[in-house]
Amino acid sequence: MSFLPAPLEPVRPGLLREVAPVTRLVVAVAWLAAAFVGVDPRVPAVLLMAAVVSLATLSGLPLRASVRRLAPLVLAAAGLALLTLVLHPTRTDPAAIVVVELGPLRITAAAASAALALALRLALIAVASLLVFGPSDPTTFADSLVQQWRVPDRFAYGTLAALRIAPYLAADWSSTRAVRRLRGIEARGPVGSLRVAGARLVALLVSAVRRGERMALAMDARGFDAGRRRTHFRPIRLGVRDAVVLAAGWAVAVVALVAGAWG
Amino acid sequence: MTAAIEARGFGWTYRGASAPALHGLDLVLDRGEMLLVLGPSGSGKSTLALALCGLVPHAIPGVLAGSLAVDGLDVATTPAPVLGDRVGLVFQDPAAGIVLGRVADEVAFGLENRGWSLERMRARVPEALALAGLEGFGERGTAALSGGEQQRLAIAGALAAEPATVVLDEPTANLDPPGMASVFARLADLVATRECAVVVIEHRLDAVLPFADRVLALDRTGGMLAMGTPDEVGERCATDLDRMGAWVPTAWRPFLVRHGRGVSRGAGPVPTPGAADALPAPDAVPAPGATLAPAAPAPVPVIARLDRASIADPTVAAGPGRRLLSDITLEVRAGERIALVGPNGAGKSTLLLAIAGIVRPADGTVRVAAGGRDGAAPAADPAHLRPADLADALALVFQEPELSFVASTVREEVAAGARPGPGRDATVLSLLDRFGLARYADGDPHALSRGEQRRLSVAAACVRPVRLQLLDEPTYGMDREATDEVVRLLDEARRDGAAQVLATHDPRLLPSCDRVVGLDTGRIVFDGSVAAFLAAPPYEPAGPWRLEAAGEGVVR
Numbered sequence: 001m002s003f004l005p006a007p008l009e010p011v012r013p014g015l016l017r018e019v020a021p022v023t024r025l026v027v028a029v030a031w032l033a034a035a036f037v038g039v040d041p042r043v044p045a046v047l048l049m050a051a052v053v054s055l056a057t058l059s060g061l062p063l064r065a066s067v068r069r070l071a072p073l074v075l076a077a078a079g080l081a082l083l084t085l086v087l088h089p090t091r092t093d094p095a096a097i098v099v100v101e102l103g104p105l106r107i108t109a110a111a112a113s114a115a116l117a118l119a120l121r122l123a124l125i126a127v128a129s130l131l132v133f134g135p136s137d138p139t140t141f142a143d144s145l146v147q148q149w150r151v152p153d154r155f156a157y158g159t160l161a162a163l164r165i166a167p168y169l170a171a172d173w174s175s176t177r178a179v180r181r182l183r184g185i186e187a188r189g190p191v192g193s194l195r196v197a198g199a200r201l202v203a204l205l206v207s208a209v210r211r212g213e214r215m216a217l218a219m220d221a222r223g224f225d226a227g228r229r230r231t232h233f234r235p236i237r238l239g240v241r242d243a244v245v246l247a248a249g250w251a252v253a254v255v256a257l258v259a260g261a262w263g
Numbered sequence: 264m265t266a267a268i269e270a271r272g273f274g275w276t277y278r279g280a281s282a283p284a285l286h287g288l289d290l291v292l293d294r295g296e297m298l299l300v301l302g303p304s305g306s307g308k309s310t311l312a313l314a315l316c317g318l319v320p321h322a323i324p325g326v327l328a329g330s331l332a333v334d335g336l337d338v339a340t341t342p343a344p345v346l347g348d349r350v351g352l353v354f355q356d357p358a359a360g361i362v363l364g365r366v367a368d369e370v371a372f373g374l375e376n377r378g379w380s381l382e383r384m385r386a387r388v389p390e391a392l393a394l395a396g397l398e399g400f401g402e403r404g405t406a407a408l409s410g411g412e413q414q415r416l417a418i419a420g421a422l423a424a425e426p427a428t429v430v431l432d433e434p435t436a437n438l439d440p441p442g443m444a445s446v447f448a449r450l451a452d453l454v455a456t457r458e459c460a461v462v463v464i465e466h467r468l469d470a471v472l473p474f475a476d477r478v479l480a481l482d483r484t485g486g487m488l489a490m491g492t493p494d495e496v497g498e499r500c501a502t503d504l505d506r507m508g509a510w511v512p513t514a515w516r517p518f519l520v521r522h523g524r525g526v527s528r529g530a531g532p533v534p535t536p537g538a539a540d541a542l543p544a545p546d547a548v549p550a551p552g553a554t555l556a557p558a559a560p561a562p563v564p565v566i567a568r569l570d571r572a573s574i575a576d577p578t579v580a581a582g583p584g585r586r587l588l589s590d591i592t593l594e595v596r597a598g599e600r601i602a603l604v605g606p607n608g609a610g611k612s613t614l615l616l617a618i619a620g621i622v623r624p625a626d627g628t629v630r631v632a633a634g635g636r637d638g639a640a641p642a643a644d645p646a647h648l649r650p651a652d653l654a655d656a657l658a659l660v661f662q663e664p665e666l667s668f669v670a671s672t673v674r675e676e677v678a679a680g681a682r683p684g685p686g687r688d689a690t691v692l693s694l695l696d697r698f699g700l701a702r703y704a705d706g707d708p709h710a711l712s713r714g715e716q717r718r719l720s721v722a723a724a725c726v727r728p729v730r731l732q733l734l735d736e737p738t739y740g741m742d743r744e745a746t747d748e749v750v751r752l753l754d755e756a757r758r759d760g761a762a763q764v765l766a767t768h769d770p771r772l773l774p775s776c777d778r779v780v781g782l783d784t785g786r787i788v789f790d791g792s793v794a795a796f797l798a799a800p801p802y803e804p805a806g807p808w809r810l811e812a813a814g815e816g817v818v819r
Contacts, residue, residue: 218360
C-alpha cells in the first residue's frame with residue numbers, strides 16, 4: 001500500500017528522466033487544467049495523445065509494465081464513462097438529439113460527448129501521474145520539492161518517512177484481525193462489529209505512533225531538523241532540458257485548447 | 264588527545280522516579296577502543312546510550328549527577344545537536360530508521376542535515392560504506408537489503424559524520440547469527456582504524472566478547488558492578504551477573520566454576536525436567552524427543568500436518584511469482600517443542616501463520632487437530648475453523664506483543680480469550696499470578712515494560728488449554744532471567760502434552776527444544792535433532808549458528 005504511485009524501474013534513457021520532477025509536475029498540472037477548462041472532448045483527446053506519446057518515447061519507462069499499471073485505472077474510467085452514457089440527464093429530454101435508441105436505452109449526443117470527455121480526462125489523469133511519478137523515486141521527488149520550491153525539509157522528508165511506514169501499517173492492520181480470530185473473538189451484530197473495528201483502529205494507532213516515534217528518533221539521531229541549513233547530496237538543477245520540456249508541454253496545452261475552441 | 268568518553272561519578276534519575284536509573288559511573292574510553300556494556304534488564308544500559316548522544320539531559324527531564332563528557336564536551340552544558348555530531352547511534356531495528364530509498368542517500372542523510380559540502384559528502388559516503396562492508400551498494404535500493412545489510416547501513420549512516428563514538432543499542436536483536444557475526448566483524452575493523460570509540464550494548468555476548476577491549480557490567484540498580492578488560496570483569500563478577508539474571512558469555516564459564524557458586528542454576532534457559540535435562544552439552548546425547556524425528560514412527564499423536572504446502576508472495580501480482588514457502592511437508596507431534604530457525608526472511612513467521620490458518624496455502628494442505636484436548640487426528644483446515652474453535656485448537660504469540668492486545672486492562676486482556684463460563688475469573692487471576700502480572704491486573708497493557716508485555720501475550724495465549732502453541736521470537740531482546748521465565752512457562756504446557764513451534768534467531772533456545780526445523784528461502788533444509796543441527800548447521804556460513812548455541816545456552 002502506497003499513496004504515491006510507486007516508481008517503475010526505468011529501462012531506457014529518456015528526456016523526462018533528465019528533468020527535475022517539479023518540471024514534470026508543472027507540465028502535468030497545466031495539462032490537467034487545460035483538460036478540465038476545455039469543455040470539448042477534443043481538448044483531453046489531444047492531451048491524452050501527447051501523454052501517451054511521451055510515455056512511449058520520452059519517459060524511459062518499460063511499456064508493458066506501464067500498461068499493466070494503467071490498466072485498472074483505464075478500466076475504471078471506462079466504467080464511469082459507460083454510466084455517464086446511460087444515465088446522462090438528457091436521456092429523458094424529448095428535445096435532445098438521440099444517437100441510439102434501444103427499448104428503454106436512450107443515448108443522446110450530449111451524453112456521448114460527456115462520456116467521451118470524462119473517459120479521456122480520467123485516462124489523462126492516470127497517464128499524467130505516471131509521467132510525473134514514474135521516472136524518479138520518491139526521494140528524488142522530495143529533493144526536487146525542497147531544492148526548487150523551497151518546500152520545508154520537515155514536510156518533504158517527514159512525508160517520505162511516513163511513506164516508508166505505510167506498508168508496515170497495512171501489515172499491522174491484518175495482524176489486528178488475525179489476533180482476534182486466533183483468540184476466538186467474534187464480532188456479533190452491527191454494534192459488535194463497530195466495537196471490534198474501533199478496537200482494531202486503536203491498536204493500529206498505537207502501532208503507528210510507536211513506529212513514527214522510532215523513525216523520528218532515528219532521524220533526530222542523525223541531526224535532522226536541528227535548525228541548521230541542510231545541504232544536498234543529490235543536487236537537482238534546472239537546465240535547458242527543463243526549459244524545453246516546460247515550453248513544449250505548455251505549447252501542447254495551448255494547441256489542445258485551440259483545437260477544442262476551433263470545433 | 265581528549266578521551267572519546269569520560270564519566271566521573273555520572274548518574275541520572277528520571278523525573279518522578281524514586282531511584283536513579285544509573286549512578287556512580289566512572290569510565291574513560293579512547294578512540295580505537297570497543298566497550299561492551301552488559302547487565303540485566305533495567306540496569307540502565309539504554310539510559311547510558313541516551314546520555315551519550317545528549318537526549319539525556321536535553322530532551323528527557325530528570326536530574327543529573329557527576330559529569331559526563333563526550334569528546335571533551337560536557338553533556339550537561341553542550342546543546343544536543345552539537346553532541347549529536349560527536350556521537351553516532353544505531354538502534355535495535357534497522358528497518359525502523361531507514362528514511363530514504365537509496366543506500367548512498369541514506370548514508371548522506373546525516374551529512375546533509377549537518378550542512379556538509381557536496382565535495383566532502385561525495386568523498387565520505389563511499390568511505391563510510393566501505394567501513395560498514397557495503398562497498399558498491401551505493402545505488403542499491405534500501406528496501407531490498409537483508410537484515411544484516413540494513414543494520415550495516417545504519418552503522419554506515421551513524422559513522423559517516425566522523426563521530427568520536429558510535430553507540431549501538433542491541434544492534435543484532437533482529438538478526439540471524441551470520442548477520443550478527445558480519446556486524447561485529449565490521450565493528451572490529453572500525454575499531455582497528457582508531458577513527459572512533461565503539462560502545463555496544465548487547466544481550467548476545469559470545470559473538471561480541473572477542474572484539475571487546477573493555478567491559479562495563481551494570482547491576483539491577485544501575486550501579487557499576489565492574490569495569491575492565493573482559494577477563495578482569497569476568498573473574499570479578501560473572502557469578503554476580505549470573506545470579507542477577509543477566510546473560511553470561513561462555514568464555515566466562517571457568518570463572519563461574521572457580522567461584523564454585525554459579526552452578527546452582529543454568530545461565531541458559533532453565534533446564535527442564537523433560538527433554539532438555541538429558542542434554543548437558545550439544546555434542547552429547549540427543550534429547551529423547553529429538554530421537555523421534557524423523558524416521559522412527561512414534562505412537563505420539565500428530566497435532567498438525569502440512570502436506571506439500573506452498574504460500575504465494577502477496578506482493579507479487581499474478582502468475583507463478585515468488586513463493587514465501589515452497590513444498591512444506593511437516594508433522595508436529597504432541598508434547599514436542601520444535602525450534603524453527605533460518606536466516607532473516609527464510610519464511611519462519613509465514614510458516615507459523617500458515618499453521619494457524621491466517622495465510623492460506625496456494626498449493627498443498629494444512630491440517631490441525633481441532634475439537635478440544637481429546638480431538639482426533641489433524642483433520643481440520645485452520646483457515647475454515649470458526650474463531651471459537653480455532654482458539655480451542657491452537658494459540659499464536661506474535662513477535663510484537665503490543666499489536667496483539669485486544670483489551671484495555673491486563674485482566675481483560677487475558678479474559679478476552681478465555682472460554683466463557685463460571686470459573687473464568689478465577690482462571691484468569693491464577694494465570695496473572697503465575698506470570699507475575701497480578702499487581703498490574705487493572706493497568707493498561709501498553710503501559711507495561713516490553714518484557715512484561717511479552718509475558719502478558721504468552722499468558723493470554725495460555726488461558727485456553729490448547730494442543731498447539733506457536734510462538735514468534737518469544738524471547739526477543741530479553742535478558743536471561745526473562746528468557747528463563749518464558750521457557751519455564753512453556754515447559755509446563757509441554758508437560759501437559761502441548762506441541763510447540765518456536766520461531767527464533769537465538770540459538771541459545773535450542774537446547775530446550777526437542778527438534779529443529781531449518782528453513783532457507785521458503786524451503787525446509789533441515790529437520791532433525793538439536794544435536795544433529797548443532798553438529799552441522801545447514802547454513803553458509805555455519806560457524807555463527809554453531810558458536811552461540813554451543814556456548815551460552817548450555818552453561819551449567
